[in-house]
């Protein structure tokens with residue numbers, strides 16, 4: 001059976017501040033989504049929360065980019081926003097950039113990751129969901145899962161993975177994407193995806209048969225809205241086992257935390273901490289950034305799960321490591337590299353301060369030719 005798995009997420013109001021979701025808001029979103037299940041529009045739905053974000057994990061047979069499915073999510077988030085507004089939750093409706101649904105949820109604020117596949121004899125999938133970070137947070141773990149044999153033994157051992165995987169990489173500024181083959185174009189791939197402020201992995205395919213293996217949400221809200229409207233707080237779907245990395249290979253990169261952009265005011269660098277569902281409440285300096293892993297077995301389109309995969313003492317050390325990494329960075333306060341460089345800062349006052357003080361800048365004789373600023377005529 002061909003099944004579509006659609007994960008659509010939004011921040012529609014935080015409880016308290018940007019730290020979590022109020023149960024009444026979550027319940028309303030669930031109710032609306034379950035109505036769509038009762039009406040036969042979707043086959044199944046599971047609702048996840050990570051920090052102040054809510055994700056609808058839906059199965060159906062309508063393919064990707066189905067306006068009917070996108071509308072289910074839009075309506076659920078709209079209704080949830082009404083409750084969030086009533087309770088005066090923080091930033092109620094934060095990610096809904098438009099008042100009316102116009103056929104496709106892309107570009108309207110919510111993040112979206114969708115894939116269609118023939119359901120296998122057994123179909124284990126993991127939905128990762130992060131708060132206080134951006135989609136490029138997935139670049140490093142996707143590289144390790146699908147291209148690094150030191151992480152994924154299956155790349156060496158499993159004949160159906162041995163040819164490697166194809167990475168689709170998006171330039172979030174131009175909207176252009178490129179497909180790169182691994183292992184042969186690995187170094188080219190890393191040139192791009194190591195530059196996390198510009199490039200993010202959008203999807204991964206198995207090379208042998210072009211089968212979809214992973215899809216990430218790649219919205220860049222700040223670019224879509226033309227002003228700061230919150231961090232992107234992405235989702236990622238990964239298929240596991242039998243020709244894909246094993247569940248443990250997919251989770252393994254998260255055992256060694258790395259730095260991502262986001263955290264306080266979307267303007268800092270911080271470690272991505274893998275946590276259980278109940279620990280997904282970022283309160284220290286609004287962080288550090290969190291990620292949860294929800295495992296499902298899909299059975300005739302039904303979502304059996306979620307299984308809370310980071311709820312495992314084997315990830316305790318990663319949480320301690322992330323706390324230590326957070327301590328080191330917090331020592332830097334408002335100084336880079338804890339604070340992001342100016343072009344990446346989300347709530348930046350820099351342009352205003354520059355404008356206010358522009359007449360007070362004087363040219364200093366540094367011994368190099370004068371650099372002309374825009375509008376100035378060269379002598």
Ligand code: 13P
Nearest residue numbers: 241242245246247248249
């Ligand atoms: P089982 O032998 O338990 O199925 O495990 C195989 C596997 O893929 C472990 O990663």
Ligand code: 13P
Nearest residue numbers: 018230231264265266286
């Ligand atoms: P969110 O993107 O999770 O809403 O967080 C915004 C923020 O400013 C955190 O400090």
Ligand code: MG
Nearest residue numbers: 011014018052
């Ligand atoms: Mg928020």
Ligand code: MG
Nearest residue numbers: 052053131233
């Ligand atoms: Mg958030």
